[in-house]
Amino acid sequence: MNISVRLFLGYFLVVGLAAWFVLDIVTQEVEPGLRQATEETLVDAAHMLAELAAHDLAAKRIDSGDFADALQAARRRLPAADIFGVKKESVDFRVYVSDARGIVVFDSENKMLGSDFSRWKDVSSVLRGEYGARTTRENPELPNTSSLYVSAPIFWRGELIGVLSLAKPAITLQPYIQRAISRLRRDGFAMLAISAIIGLIFSFWLMRSIYGFVHYAQAVSVGEKAEAPTGGGRQFSELARALAAMRERLEGKQYVEKYVQNLTHEMKSPLTAIVSAAELMETPLPDAERQRFARLVRDEAKRLQQGIERMLQLARVEQLQRPEDDQTLDLGELTRQCVENCRVALADRTLRLQINAVGGFPCRGDAFLLQQAIDNLLDNAIAFSPAGGLIRIDLEKQSNRLRLCVRDQGRGAPDYALPQLFERFYSLPRPATGRKSTGLGLPFVREVAQLHGGNAQFVNHPEGGAEVSFEVLAA
16 A cells, blocks of 8 residues: 555544544533533523412412413413524423422413322422422433423422422424534534545645655666755755765765776776887887877877866766756857857868757756867767768757757768767777777766756767757756
8 A cells, every 4th residue: 555545544544533532522412511501591490480489379379370371471472583593483381380299289281280299300309408300201202202390499488388390392402402413513524524635735745755755766776867855844854965965975986986997997008008109119219110109109198188087077077966057048159159169170171060040048057068068069070070061950949948959971870889879988980080089978968968957869860970969958
Protein backbone atom coordinates (compact mmCIF):
# COMPACT_ATOMS: atom_id res chain seq x y z
CA MET A 1 0.00 0.00 0.00
CA ASN A 2 1.24 3.47 -0.88
CA ILE A 3 2.67 5.29 2.14
CA SER A 4 0.48 8.32 1.43
CA VAL A 5 -2.62 6.09 1.63
CA ARG A 6 -1.34 4.62 4.89
CA LEU A 7 -0.75 8.06 6.35
CA PHE A 8 -4.20 9.24 5.28
CA LEU A 9 -5.97 6.13 6.59
CA GLY A 10 -4.10 6.32 9.91
CA TYR A 11 -4.90 10.02 10.32
CA PHE A 12 -8.53 9.58 9.29
CA LEU A 13 -8.94 6.54 11.56
CA VAL A 14 -7.73 8.51 14.60
CA VAL A 15 -9.83 11.57 13.75
CA GLY A 16 -12.84 9.44 12.82
CA LEU A 17 -12.75 7.43 16.05
CA ALA A 18 -12.34 10.60 18.11
CA ALA A 19 -15.21 12.29 16.27
CA TRP A 20 -17.44 9.22 16.61
CA PHE A 21 -16.66 8.94 20.32
CA VAL A 22 -17.47 12.59 20.97
CA LEU A 23 -20.55 12.53 18.74
CA ASP A 24 -21.85 9.38 20.40
CA ILE A 25 -21.46 10.84 23.89
CA VAL A 26 -23.06 14.14 22.94
CA THR A 27 -25.92 12.38 21.14
CA GLN A 28 -26.61 10.20 24.17
CA GLU A 29 -26.62 13.27 26.40
CA VAL A 30 -29.06 15.29 24.25
CA GLU A 31 -32.28 13.63 25.38
CA PRO A 32 -31.38 13.37 29.10
CA GLY A 33 -30.12 16.95 29.08
CA LEU A 34 -33.29 18.25 27.48
CA ARG A 35 -35.45 16.27 29.91
CA GLN A 36 -33.46 17.64 32.85
CA ALA A 37 -33.89 21.21 31.61
CA THR A 38 -37.61 20.58 31.17
CA GLU A 39 -37.87 19.09 34.67
CA GLU A 40 -36.20 22.17 36.15
CA THR A 41 -38.80 24.38 34.45
CA LEU A 42 -41.64 22.12 35.64
CA VAL A 43 -40.43 22.43 39.23
CA ASP A 44 -40.83 26.21 39.09
CA ALA A 45 -44.22 25.97 37.41
CA ALA A 46 -45.48 23.29 39.86
CA HIS A 47 -44.60 25.38 42.93
CA MET A 48 -46.22 28.45 41.42
CA LEU A 49 -49.41 26.52 40.60
CA ALA A 50 -49.39 24.98 44.09
CA GLU A 51 -49.58 28.46 45.60
CA LEU A 52 -52.43 29.38 43.25
CA ALA A 53 -54.36 26.20 44.09
CA ALA A 54 -53.98 26.47 47.88
CA HIS A 55 -56.98 28.75 48.50
CA ASP A 56 -59.42 26.72 46.38
CA LEU A 57 -58.23 23.41 47.88
CA ALA A 58 -58.63 24.72 51.41
CA ALA A 59 -62.14 26.00 50.53
CA LYS A 60 -63.08 22.55 49.12
CA ARG A 61 -63.74 23.99 45.62
CA ILE A 62 -60.59 22.94 43.82
CA ASP A 63 -62.59 21.37 40.96
CA SER A 64 -64.92 24.35 40.46
CA GLY A 65 -63.12 27.45 41.65
CA ASP A 66 -60.99 30.05 39.96
CA PHE A 67 -58.02 27.71 39.78
CA ALA A 68 -59.89 25.11 37.74
CA ASP A 69 -61.38 27.76 35.45
CA ALA A 70 -57.96 29.31 34.83
CA LEU A 71 -56.41 25.94 33.93
CA GLN A 72 -59.19 25.09 31.53
CA ALA A 73 -58.89 28.51 29.88
CA ALA A 74 -55.15 28.04 29.58
CA ARG A 75 -55.57 24.62 27.93
CA ARG A 76 -57.82 26.19 25.30
CA ARG A 77 -55.20 28.74 24.28
CA LEU A 78 -53.47 28.53 20.86
CA PRO A 79 -49.89 29.80 21.39
CA ALA A 80 -48.90 29.72 17.67
CA ALA A 81 -45.28 29.85 18.81
CA ASP A 82 -42.28 29.29 16.54
CA ILE A 83 -39.51 27.97 18.81
CA PHE A 84 -36.35 27.87 16.65
CA GLY A 85 -38.21 26.28 13.78
CA VAL A 86 -40.53 24.05 15.85
CA LYS A 87 -44.19 25.06 15.71
CA LYS A 88 -46.17 24.90 18.97
CA GLU A 89 -49.93 25.05 18.40
CA SER A 90 -51.36 23.95 21.81
CA VAL A 91 -50.74 24.16 25.54
CA ASP A 92 -49.53 20.67 26.51
CA PHE A 93 -49.69 20.01 30.24
CA ARG A 94 -51.71 18.04 32.75
CA VAL A 95 -52.41 19.01 36.37
CA TYR A 96 -53.89 16.91 39.12
CA VAL A 97 -54.25 17.71 42.78
CA SER A 98 -54.28 15.15 45.59
CA ASP A 99 -55.39 15.78 49.16
CA ALA A 100 -53.23 15.08 52.21
CA ARG A 101 -54.08 11.33 51.92
CA GLY A 102 -53.02 11.10 48.24
CA ILE A 103 -56.57 10.90 46.84
CA VAL A 104 -57.01 12.78 43.57
CA VAL A 105 -59.48 15.61 44.04
CA PHE A 106 -58.77 17.46 40.82
CA ASP A 107 -57.63 16.29 37.34
CA SER A 108 -57.37 18.70 34.40
CA GLU A 109 -58.38 15.84 32.13
CA ASN A 110 -61.09 14.50 34.46
CA LYS A 111 -59.79 10.92 34.19
CA MET A 112 -58.38 10.05 37.58
CA LEU A 113 -60.73 11.73 40.08
CA GLY A 114 -60.99 9.71 43.27
CA SER A 115 -57.95 7.58 42.49
CA ASP A 116 -55.47 6.84 45.25
CA PHE A 117 -52.05 8.20 44.16
CA SER A 118 -50.45 7.90 47.57
CA ARG A 119 -48.17 5.16 46.29
CA TRP A 120 -46.99 7.06 43.19
CA LYS A 121 -43.46 8.29 43.68
CA ASP A 122 -44.18 11.94 42.98
CA VAL A 123 -47.05 12.16 45.47
CA SER A 124 -45.61 9.85 48.14
CA SER A 125 -42.27 11.70 48.16
CA VAL A 126 -43.92 15.09 48.64
CA LEU A 127 -46.16 13.72 51.42
CA ARG A 128 -42.95 12.63 53.19
CA GLY A 129 -41.47 16.11 52.78
CA GLU A 130 -39.18 15.16 49.89
CA TYR A 131 -38.83 16.20 46.26
CA GLY A 132 -41.23 14.25 44.11
CA ALA A 133 -40.95 13.41 40.39
CA ARG A 134 -41.57 10.43 38.15
CA THR A 135 -41.75 9.37 34.50
CA THR A 136 -44.58 7.03 33.58
CA ARG A 137 -45.82 5.55 30.33
CA GLU A 138 -49.55 5.89 29.65
CA ASN A 139 -49.24 2.74 27.57
CA PRO A 140 -46.45 0.47 28.87
CA GLU A 141 -45.84 -0.97 25.38
CA LEU A 142 -45.33 2.41 23.68
CA PRO A 143 -42.20 4.40 24.67
CA ASN A 144 -43.53 7.63 23.15
CA THR A 145 -46.49 7.75 25.59
CA SER A 146 -44.39 8.58 28.66
CA SER A 147 -44.93 11.79 30.65
CA LEU A 148 -42.74 13.58 33.14
CA TYR A 149 -44.49 14.37 36.48
CA VAL A 150 -43.18 16.92 38.97
CA SER A 151 -45.03 17.49 42.26
CA ALA A 152 -45.11 20.37 44.74
CA PRO A 153 -46.70 20.55 48.21
CA ILE A 154 -49.79 22.70 48.82
CA PHE A 155 -49.71 24.50 52.14
CA TRP A 156 -52.45 26.44 53.84
CA ARG A 157 -51.60 28.40 56.92
CA GLY A 158 -48.48 26.30 57.44
CA GLU A 159 -50.22 22.94 57.13
CA LEU A 160 -49.72 20.45 54.27
CA ILE A 161 -53.17 20.03 52.77
CA GLY A 162 -52.36 18.43 49.42
CA VAL A 163 -50.01 17.81 46.50
CA LEU A 164 -50.08 19.38 43.03
CA SER A 165 -48.56 17.33 40.21
CA LEU A 166 -47.67 18.94 36.89
CA ALA A 167 -47.16 16.60 33.92
CA LYS A 168 -45.50 17.19 30.56
CA PRO A 169 -45.85 14.60 27.73
CA ALA A 170 -42.40 13.44 26.56
CA ILE A 171 -43.60 13.40 22.98
CA THR A 172 -43.70 17.20 22.98
CA LEU A 173 -39.92 17.19 23.50
CA GLN A 174 -39.19 14.86 20.56
CA PRO A 175 -39.00 17.58 17.85
CA TYR A 176 -36.30 19.37 19.83
CA ILE A 177 -34.46 16.13 20.53
CA GLN A 178 -34.60 15.02 16.90
CA ARG A 179 -33.52 18.43 15.65
CA ALA A 180 -30.54 18.48 18.03
CA ILE A 181 -29.50 14.95 17.09
CA SER A 182 -29.90 15.66 13.36
CA ARG A 183 -27.81 18.79 13.65
CA LEU A 184 -25.14 16.96 15.62
CA ARG A 185 -24.98 14.22 13.01
CA ARG A 186 -24.90 16.70 10.14
CA ASP A 187 -22.16 18.74 11.77
CA GLY A 188 -20.34 15.55 12.73
CA PHE A 189 -20.30 14.30 9.14
CA ALA A 190 -19.25 17.76 7.98
CA MET A 191 -16.41 17.67 10.50
CA LEU A 192 -15.35 14.26 9.22
CA ALA A 193 -15.44 15.51 5.64
CA ILE A 194 -13.36 18.56 6.55
CA SER A 195 -10.98 16.30 8.46
CA ALA A 196 -10.69 14.06 5.41
CA ILE A 197 -9.87 17.05 3.21
CA ILE A 198 -7.29 18.27 5.72
CA GLY A 199 -5.86 14.75 5.84
CA LEU A 200 -5.62 14.62 2.06
CA ILE A 201 -3.90 18.00 1.96
CA PHE A 202 -1.51 16.97 4.71
CA SER A 203 -0.77 13.62 2.99
CA PHE A 204 -0.24 15.37 -0.34
CA TRP A 205 2.07 17.94 1.25
CA LEU A 206 4.07 15.27 3.04
CA MET A 207 4.25 12.97 0.03
CA ARG A 208 5.27 15.86 -2.19
CA SER A 209 8.24 16.44 0.11
CA ILE A 210 9.05 12.73 0.18
CA TYR A 211 8.76 12.38 -3.59
CA GLY A 212 11.05 15.39 -3.91
CA PHE A 213 13.72 13.36 -2.14
CA VAL A 214 12.88 10.29 -4.22
CA HIS A 215 13.29 12.20 -7.49
CA TYR A 216 16.46 13.79 -6.15
CA ALA A 217 17.88 10.35 -5.28
CA GLN A 218 16.86 8.95 -8.68
CA ALA A 219 18.50 11.87 -10.48
CA VAL A 220 21.68 11.44 -8.43
CA SER A 221 21.74 7.69 -9.08
CA VAL A 222 21.83 8.22 -12.87
CA GLY A 223 24.29 11.11 -12.66
CA GLU A 224 21.89 13.91 -13.50
CA LYS A 225 22.21 17.40 -12.09
CA ALA A 226 19.70 18.02 -9.36
CA GLU A 227 19.23 20.30 -6.40
CA ALA A 228 18.30 18.82 -3.06
CA PRO A 229 14.68 19.76 -2.18
CA THR A 230 14.43 22.33 0.60
CA GLY A 231 10.66 22.48 1.17
CA GLY A 232 8.57 20.55 3.67
CA GLY A 233 9.68 22.08 6.95
CA ARG A 234 12.84 22.40 8.99
CA GLN A 235 13.47 18.66 9.40
CA PHE A 236 13.16 18.02 5.66
CA SER A 237 15.43 20.98 4.92
CA GLU A 238 18.06 19.65 7.30
CA LEU A 239 17.79 16.20 5.71
CA ALA A 240 18.15 17.77 2.25
CA ARG A 241 21.28 19.63 3.29
CA ALA A 242 22.73 16.48 4.82
CA LEU A 243 22.02 14.49 1.64
CA ALA A 244 23.51 17.21 -0.54
CA ALA A 245 26.65 17.33 1.62
CA MET A 246 26.94 13.53 1.52
CA ARG A 247 26.46 13.56 -2.25
CA GLU A 248 29.15 16.19 -2.75
CA ARG A 249 31.65 14.25 -0.64
CA LEU A 250 30.94 10.92 -2.33
CA GLU A 251 30.87 12.40 -5.81
CA GLY A 252 34.00 14.41 -5.09
CA LYS A 253 35.91 11.33 -4.13
CA GLN A 254 34.64 9.30 -7.10
CA TYR A 255 35.15 12.28 -9.39
CA VAL A 256 38.80 12.69 -8.44
CA GLU A 257 39.47 8.96 -8.81
CA LYS A 258 37.80 8.85 -12.21
CA TYR A 259 39.53 11.93 -13.54
CA VAL A 260 42.95 10.87 -12.30
CA GLN A 261 42.49 7.60 -14.15
CA ASN A 262 41.28 9.34 -17.33
CA LEU A 263 43.97 11.99 -17.19
CA THR A 264 46.68 9.39 -16.63
CA HIS A 265 45.42 7.39 -19.59
CA GLU A 266 45.21 10.37 -21.91
CA MET A 267 48.62 11.73 -20.89
CA LYS A 268 50.44 8.47 -21.59
CA SER A 269 50.52 8.82 -25.37
CA PRO A 270 51.74 12.46 -25.63
CA LEU A 271 54.22 11.99 -22.76
CA THR A 272 55.61 8.87 -24.41
CA ALA A 273 56.01 10.78 -27.67
CA ILE A 274 57.68 13.72 -25.88
CA VAL A 275 60.10 11.45 -23.95
CA SER A 276 60.99 9.49 -27.08
CA ALA A 277 61.60 12.68 -29.09
CA ALA A 278 63.70 14.17 -26.27
CA GLU A 279 65.85 11.06 -26.07
CA LEU A 280 66.42 11.10 -29.81
CA MET A 281 67.27 14.81 -29.73
CA GLU A 282 70.09 14.06 -27.27
CA THR A 283 71.89 12.10 -30.00
CA PRO A 284 73.59 13.72 -33.01
CA LEU A 285 70.85 14.42 -35.60
CA PRO A 286 70.60 16.36 -38.82
CA ASP A 287 68.99 19.77 -38.42
CA ALA A 288 65.90 18.69 -40.34
CA GLU A 289 65.32 15.72 -38.02
CA ARG A 290 66.00 17.82 -34.93
CA GLN A 291 63.43 20.40 -36.08
CA ARG A 292 60.90 17.65 -36.79
CA PHE A 293 61.28 16.22 -33.30
CA ALA A 294 61.12 19.69 -31.81
CA ARG A 295 57.81 20.29 -33.60
CA LEU A 296 56.60 16.92 -32.31
CA VAL A 297 57.47 17.90 -28.74
CA ARG A 298 55.73 21.27 -29.19
CA ASP A 299 52.58 19.73 -30.71
CA GLU A 300 52.31 17.04 -28.05
CA ALA A 301 52.89 19.63 -25.31
CA LYS A 302 50.09 21.78 -26.78
CA ARG A 303 47.93 18.71 -26.94
CA LEU A 304 48.59 18.06 -23.27
CA GLN A 305 47.92 21.69 -22.39
CA GLN A 306 44.69 21.75 -24.36
CA GLY A 307 43.55 18.48 -22.82
CA ILE A 308 44.24 19.69 -19.28
CA GLU A 309 42.43 22.99 -19.91
CA ARG A 310 39.42 21.19 -21.40
CA MET A 311 39.34 18.76 -18.47
CA LEU A 312 39.44 21.61 -15.99
CA GLN A 313 36.58 23.33 -17.81
CA LEU A 314 34.52 20.13 -17.92
CA ALA A 315 35.27 19.32 -14.28
CA ARG A 316 34.14 22.79 -13.23
CA VAL A 317 30.88 22.52 -15.15
CA GLU A 318 30.14 18.98 -13.94
CA GLN A 319 30.39 20.09 -10.32
CA LEU A 320 27.87 22.90 -10.77
CA GLN A 321 24.20 22.34 -9.89
CA ARG A 322 23.12 25.71 -11.34
CA PRO A 323 24.74 28.45 -13.45
CA GLU A 324 27.05 30.60 -11.32
CA ASP A 325 26.50 33.84 -13.22
CA ASP A 326 22.77 33.56 -13.76
CA GLN A 327 21.53 36.46 -15.88
CA THR A 328 19.07 37.19 -18.66
CA LEU A 329 20.70 37.22 -22.09
CA ASP A 330 19.89 36.79 -25.78
CA LEU A 331 21.05 33.44 -27.16
CA GLY A 332 20.83 34.80 -30.70
CA GLU A 333 23.16 37.71 -29.94
CA LEU A 334 25.55 35.39 -28.11
CA THR A 335 25.64 33.10 -31.17
CA ARG A 336 26.46 36.01 -33.47
CA GLN A 337 29.36 37.00 -31.21
CA CYS A 338 30.73 33.46 -31.39
CA VAL A 339 30.45 33.49 -35.18
CA GLU A 340 32.43 36.75 -35.34
CA ASN A 341 35.15 35.21 -33.18
CA CYS A 342 35.65 32.33 -35.64
CA ARG A 343 35.74 34.39 -38.86
CA VAL A 344 39.47 33.77 -39.28
CA ALA A 345 39.07 30.00 -38.92
CA LEU A 346 36.23 30.08 -41.46
CA ALA A 347 38.33 32.10 -43.92
CA ASP A 348 41.28 29.68 -43.58
CA ARG A 349 39.02 26.84 -44.73
CA THR A 350 37.09 29.02 -47.20
CA LEU A 351 33.88 28.06 -45.40
CA ARG A 352 30.57 29.88 -45.57
CA LEU A 353 28.26 30.30 -42.59
CA GLN A 354 24.54 31.02 -42.59
CA ILE A 355 22.50 32.00 -39.49
CA ASN A 356 18.73 31.56 -39.45
CA ALA A 357 17.48 33.36 -36.34
CA VAL A 358 14.50 35.71 -36.46
CA GLY A 359 13.57 37.79 -33.41
CA GLY A 360 14.92 37.68 -29.89
CA PHE A 361 15.79 34.51 -27.99
CA PRO A 362 15.91 35.42 -24.28
CA CYS A 363 17.17 32.88 -21.78
CA ARG A 364 18.74 32.85 -18.36
CA GLY A 365 22.18 31.45 -17.77
CA ASP A 366 25.93 31.89 -17.62
CA ALA A 367 27.05 33.83 -20.68
CA PHE A 368 30.64 32.56 -20.50
CA LEU A 369 29.66 28.87 -20.34
CA LEU A 370 27.09 29.23 -23.13
CA GLN A 371 29.65 30.98 -25.30
CA GLN A 372 32.20 28.22 -24.64
CA ALA A 373 29.63 25.59 -25.62
CA ILE A 374 28.73 27.37 -28.88
CA ASP A 375 32.45 27.82 -29.65
CA ASN A 376 32.93 24.06 -29.27
CA LEU A 377 30.07 23.37 -31.69
CA LEU A 378 31.50 25.79 -34.23
CA ASP A 379 35.04 24.35 -33.83
CA ASN A 380 33.70 20.85 -34.53
CA ALA A 381 31.69 22.04 -37.54
CA ILE A 382 34.73 23.84 -38.97
CA ALA A 383 37.01 20.85 -38.35
CA PHE A 384 34.71 18.32 -40.05
CA SER A 385 33.49 20.51 -42.94
CA PRO A 386 35.01 20.10 -46.42
CA ALA A 387 36.85 23.14 -47.81
CA GLY A 388 34.40 25.59 -49.38
CA GLY A 389 31.45 24.00 -47.56
CA LEU A 390 28.51 25.63 -45.79
CA ILE A 391 27.84 25.66 -42.07
CA ARG A 392 24.26 26.39 -41.14
CA ILE A 393 23.05 27.62 -37.76
CA ASP A 394 19.31 27.45 -37.00
CA LEU A 395 17.93 29.01 -33.83
CA GLU A 396 14.27 28.56 -32.93
CA LYS A 397 11.95 28.55 -29.94
CA GLN A 398 10.07 25.33 -29.16
CA SER A 399 7.54 25.60 -26.34
CA ASN A 400 9.56 26.69 -23.32
CA ARG A 401 12.97 25.89 -24.84
CA LEU A 402 15.43 27.46 -27.25
CA ARG A 403 17.02 25.10 -29.76
CA LEU A 404 20.31 25.87 -31.49
CA CYS A 405 21.27 23.54 -34.37
CA VAL A 406 24.69 23.58 -36.06
CA ARG A 407 24.88 21.58 -39.28
CA ASP A 408 27.94 20.97 -41.50
CA GLN A 409 28.36 19.32 -44.90
CA GLY A 410 30.93 16.78 -43.82
CA ARG A 411 30.67 13.01 -43.84
CA GLY A 412 28.94 12.79 -40.47
CA ALA A 413 29.84 10.18 -37.87
CA PRO A 414 29.96 6.41 -38.41
CA ASP A 415 27.01 4.56 -36.94
CA TYR A 416 29.21 2.71 -34.44
CA ALA A 417 30.48 6.03 -33.07
CA LEU A 418 27.10 7.73 -32.51
CA PRO A 419 26.43 6.25 -29.03
CA GLN A 420 29.92 7.29 -27.83
CA LEU A 421 30.28 10.83 -29.13
CA PHE A 422 29.30 12.42 -25.79
CA GLU A 423 31.64 10.21 -23.76
CA ARG A 424 34.78 11.79 -22.33
CA PHE A 425 37.93 11.45 -24.43
CA TYR A 426 36.14 9.81 -27.35
CA SER A 427 37.07 11.53 -30.59
CA LEU A 428 37.10 10.89 -34.34
CA PRO A 429 40.00 11.85 -36.66
CA ARG A 430 39.74 15.27 -38.28
CA PRO A 431 39.42 14.91 -42.09
CA ALA A 432 41.97 17.67 -42.76
CA THR A 433 44.74 16.44 -40.43
CA GLY A 434 43.78 12.89 -39.52
CA ARG A 435 44.43 13.70 -35.87
CA LYS A 436 42.00 13.36 -32.97
CA SER A 437 40.99 16.07 -30.53
CA THR A 438 40.81 15.82 -26.75
CA GLY A 439 37.34 14.27 -26.93
CA LEU A 440 36.07 16.69 -24.29
CA GLY A 441 34.25 19.21 -26.48
CA LEU A 442 30.89 17.47 -26.88
CA PRO A 443 30.77 16.26 -23.24
CA PHE A 444 31.34 19.90 -22.24
CA VAL A 445 28.50 21.02 -24.53
CA ARG A 446 26.13 18.45 -23.04
CA GLU A 447 27.01 19.43 -19.46
CA VAL A 448 26.40 23.12 -20.20
CA ALA A 449 23.07 22.32 -21.86
CA GLN A 450 21.91 20.20 -18.90
CA LEU A 451 23.08 22.91 -16.49
CA HIS A 452 20.70 25.29 -18.31
CA GLY A 453 17.73 22.90 -18.24
CA GLY A 454 18.23 21.40 -21.71
CA ASN A 455 20.29 18.76 -23.48
CA ALA A 456 22.50 18.15 -26.50
CA GLN A 457 22.08 15.68 -29.34
CA PHE A 458 24.17 14.54 -32.33
CA VAL A 459 22.56 13.08 -35.47
CA ASN A 460 23.58 12.48 -39.06
CA HIS A 461 21.40 14.66 -41.26
CA PRO A 462 19.41 12.74 -43.92
CA GLU A 463 20.80 15.04 -46.62
CA GLY A 464 24.38 14.56 -45.46
CA GLY A 465 26.60 16.07 -42.82
CA ALA A 466 26.28 16.17 -39.06
CA GLU A 467 23.77 18.14 -37.03
CA VAL A 468 24.32 18.93 -33.37
CA SER A 469 21.39 20.40 -31.41
CA PHE A 470 21.81 22.38 -28.21
CA GLU A 471 18.78 23.20 -26.05
CA VAL A 472 18.31 25.55 -23.07
CA LEU A 473 15.28 26.81 -21.19
CA ALA A 474 13.76 30.02 -22.48
CA ALA A 475 13.36 32.97 -20.12
